[in-house]
Amino acid sequence: MTDIQRCEIRPGCLVEWTLHPRTVEAAAGLPEDSRPPAYVQESHVRTARSVRDDGLFVPTWLGTAFDIPGQVDLNVLQHALRDWTLRHETLRSGFRWSGDEMRRFTLDADAVVLHREDVGDFAEAATLTRYLQDRFDVAADALTWPNFIYTAVVREDGASVYMAFDHSNVDAYSLHRIAAEIHELYEAGLKGRSVATAPVASYVDFCAIERAQADEIDDTHAIVARWREFIAQCDGKLPGFPVDLGLDAEGPLPAQKFMHEMLVDDADAADFEAYCRPYGGSLVGILAATALIVREIGGQEVYRTVVPFHTRAKSKWSDSMGWYVGGAPIEIPVARAADFDSALGMVRAALRESRPLSRMPIARVLRLLGSDFRPTSPDLYSIVSLVDSRDTPGSERWQELKAYGLIRISYGDQVCAWLTRVHEGLQFASRYPDTDIAYKNMRLYAEGLRERIRSVARDREEALAGRARA
Numbered sequence: 001m002t003d004i005q006r007c008e009i010r011p012g013c014l015v016e017w018t019l020h021p022r023t024v025e026a027a028a029g030l031p032e033d034s035r036p037p038a039y040v041q042e043s044h045v046r047t048a049r050s051v052r053d054d055g056l057f058v059p060t061w062l063g064t065a066f067d068i069p070g071q072v073d074l075n076v077l078q079h080a081l082r083d084w085t086l087r088h089e090t091l092r093s094g095f096r097w098s099g100d101e102m103r104r105f106t107l108d109a110d111a112v113v114l115h116r117e118d119v120g121d122f123a124e125a126a127t128l129t130r131y132l133q134d135r136f137d138v139a140a141d142a143l144t145w146p147n148f149i150y151t152a153v154v155r156e157d158g159a160s161v162y163m164a165f166d167h168s169n170v171d172a173y174s175l176h177r178i179a180a181e182i183h184e185l186y187e188a189g190l191k192g193r194s195v196a197t198a199p200v201a202s203y204v205d206f207c208a209i210e211r212a213q214a215d216e217i218d219d220t221h222a223i224v225a226r227w228r229e230f231i232a233q234c235d236g237k238l239p240g241f242p243v244d245l246g247l248d249a250e251g252p253l254p255a256q257k258f259m260h261e262m263l264v265d266d267a268d269a270a271d272f273e274a275y276c277r278p279y280g281g282s283l284v285g286i287l288a289a290t291a292l293i294v295r296e297i298g299g300q301e302v303y304r305t306v307v308p309f310h311t312r313a314k315s316k317w318s319d320s321m322g323w324y325v326g327g328a329p330i331e332i333p334v335a336r337a338a339d340f341d342s343a344l345g346m347v348r349a350a351l352r353e354s355r356p357l358s359r360m361p362i363a364r365v366l367r368l369l370g371s372d373f374r375p376t377s378p379d380l381y382s383i384v385s386l387v388d389s390r391d392t393p394g395s396e397r398w399q400e401l402k403a404y405g406l407i408r409i410s411y412g413d414q415v416c417a418w419l420t421r422v423h424e425g426l427q428f429a430s431r432y433p434d435t436d437i438a439y440k441n442m443r444l445y446a447e448g449l450r451e452r453i454r455s456v457a458r459d460r461e462e463a464l465a466g467r468a469r470a
Helices: 021-028 038-053 074-087 125-139 172-190 205-216 222-233 268-278 281-298 340-359 362-369 437-468
Strands: 012-019 064-070 093-098 101-105 114-122 148-155 160-165 256-265 303-310 325-332 383-390 404-407 416-423 423-432
Touching: 012 021, 012 074, 012 125, 012 362, 021 125, 021 256, 021 362, 038 101, 038 160, 038 362, 038 416, 064 172, 074 114, 074 148, 093 160, 114 125, 125 148, 125 160, 172 383, 222 325, 222 340, 222 362, 256 268, 268 281, 268 340, 268 423, 268 437, 281 303, 281 340, 281 383, 281 404, 281 437, 303 383
Parallel strands: 383 416
Antiparallel strands: 012 114, 012 148, 064 160, 064 404, 093 101, 148 160, 256 423, 303 325, 416 423
16 A cells, blocks of 8 residues: 555656446436435545535545556457446445435446547656546545546556545455456457456445344444444544644644555564464464554553454455455453563453444444534544455456556545565554654554564574474
8 A cells, every 4th residue: 555656656758447327327317316425435434524614635446557568459448447447336336425314326237438538648657647646636525516527648668557445445454455457457458358257246235234233223222232332432532543643622633744665574464373373373473462552652551542353254255345344343441461471461351342233334323323423534443454465356467467456645633554465474554743743652663563564573583483492
């Protein structure tokens, strides 16, 4: 995961694809789709509208970048992009307002036509990067539809594909799969054959199922009671990152900065994973390390956070593009942790108890709590997330193909940290408020994670060596 400034953009001739004006016009006259938005989609769009009403345009798109080596046939690539679009129903489904209610509409597959525009040559990478970011801000906006765009920077020796989507359509798992899917369709098109794949389950269907289940609970449900208790312990708010970020409580929403680096190599990441496996794996280890580090930085006696989990509970959703993410509240009494192992035990117990709560959308819970959670920031709370991408099709070629997931860095007062296990090691990316204090403390956090992982890896290697000598 990175931002658009760090994904190795090179000069070339820019081509872009959006939905054809005729397709957009046809969508305007569509009747309502009875399948409602997911709670996470509705919360996202309402948040974007709330922040916009406060006078600030905050882009929140996600994207992907990857190369196609060799001379590229743009007609074949266009067919591949359209076929891929049809595979994922969420891309031809949008929302319109009816009073204060969000209503879904969905295009039929045969109505989807891509419009290609040859934008022109860019001789400087910096100019091209600025253009793409500005273009994506407009074309992948949460408050408009269509809300995605595909582009390619074409050169004699190949092309670099850049795709951007409003977050309502994608999550990290979705982004990880795109490069391999487009490559498969494109290579099949060059050979004049089709790709035989099973139909992909629709995120639009998932939204309807999840929402119907969420609407079955009321404010007396145990899940709501647990969230009510958790939010009360967070002073009536959803939790931020528990270190000083140098924020002015009365000031405007701050700009963000981005931090991005490889924390440790594959060997250290593997040793850390093996050490943490008896407690539940690397996520438990990362959260335990985080709890200890924020205690060292800010003196926090209890580490409270919302842990993101994917909600692809059934295998049929595994290939589907969408925003399949829920959150579980946990609290770690880190002041009572004598060492890393005891912190691991605390996190394991907390996750075991709280993970089922992630299947209930937070937005539904907040509505039932009846509290005023009018969002003033695009991130409702801070997160530390871990995704293991090594089983993702094509991930072994990501370095070769310059494949990245893209995060838009704009404005926000929260900390979002994404750790990604790749074949080369453990990668760290974070957006955080642009203040000197936040930078200092985020550097302490990143370095603390690195040192904790390496020390655990060293301890494990020494223990194994000792057993071998014995």
